[in-house]
Amino acid sequence: MAAVLGKPGFWLRDPATGVNWKKVVHGEQGIELHKPLPTAGTILAQTRVTEIIDKGIGRSALICTQRELSDKVTGESLATLSSTTIARSDGGFGGPSVPQPQPHALPERNPDTSCNLPTVSQAALIYRLSGDLNPLHADPIIAQEAGFDAPILHGLCTLGVAGHALLKTYCDYDSARFKAINVRFSAPVYPGETIQTDMWRDGGVISFRSTVPERNVTVLNNGRAEIDL
Template identity: 40%
Template sequence: MPIDAAKVLAAGPRSGEIAWTAKDVQLYHLGIGAGVPATDPGELRYTLESRLHVLPSFATVAGGGPPGVISGLSTPGIDVDLARVLHGGQSLTVHRPVPVRGAATATSRVTGLHDKGTAAVLVLRTDVADADGPLWTSEAGIFLRGEGGWGGDRGPAARPDPPDGEPDRTVDRPTREDQALLYRLSGDLNPLHADPEFARAAGFERPVLHGLCTYGMTLKAVVDTLLGGDVGRVRSYATRFAGVVHPGETLRIRMWRKEGAVRVAVSAADRDEAPVLADTVVEHS
């Protein structure tokens, strides 16, 4: 079997050095749709170096790529086809504001391997700290199709109840046809998002947008709409990837205010509100 569960769960933590610059931050922000309109003062906070603030979801690409999926697949005991891998969920806890430029140590460890029968879910936690202490903690759920069935723990099944009532705000955010090509320059070079032949082999009619691009676009919408554009108010952000987005489609982002938090649901407006992000919560100050 491609997955050796005992070896995976016994794997020790792995550490590496990461670094980023203002240009990396600006490129990430452009990749999630910032800069429209180009001269809007609110957008210049994401694009102009003299005013730059870092959206916390930048943490998912800081240092040149997502610490979850690719790093998780290199865990001892895992040997799977990349075409059968999907990003199942992502969470992020921010310990202090992400600096515009920095160098830090990222330490990743497997915290769970769940047997879903027809698939396995690998949970990878990454802690990042610089010379001044902890910066952020992220956790990625990696869905490995066809790799379950060894009789392991199924993992947690409970999900939060859906939000009640009508959303407090609903915004539409269009994606560009070249959005995935731009976003992948921040480090996620999985061909699923660019190569039509690879996408078809993976079971998709055409390349799909990175889930973490949708993740970033959604957080930006929440910050800009309900948090006064203040990226420093974000404390944590978690979601489950419930469906794909095709570049060029429009995201419909529904937001419900709760005390200290915003509940969010994201759908594809162009495909009969097909779910995109679910179980999504932004905790804030």
């Protein structure tokens, strides 16, 4: 839920950004929950661009943002969300190209457990109601112009399915035990596909990776979640 609160809208579609919005995809997402979200109240969200990284001519640019969620009345911090957006055709603008932190390494042993969860064919249209109106997820023509066979599932929806697997497997659906999650988006999911999440537990840290068995492709990688035991 925290991931969809206080979103600033699809601001990269504003011509003033100079970004080719049709070539924009979600690269990474992190969510840190400081306390359980209230069931009612008013949330204050403050979003800022923290870094823009130039990957070079003919390559991409990485747009890093951070959003802080707080209770507007009490001022209590509720969650911190970090996101990396890949502007696939906007590299070479002359900005800095700095080394990125190494992603979370998955254990080399076999997964401790796996969870398969299906998605429905209208999943992207349903998730769109959360406020993410990027037509890449609804318009077949826009999706094809972006290089996809059909509209793809939102990255955050895919992450939500993986989060469901984690909550089901390790938290007995007690969301108060869920503290943080970070992941890289490595390939798109098409609505209607099954998402298999492989998980490794080391104490209160769960490493995970999600795949689509129908196409044998990894869609989420280098995942790391923190839970209360």
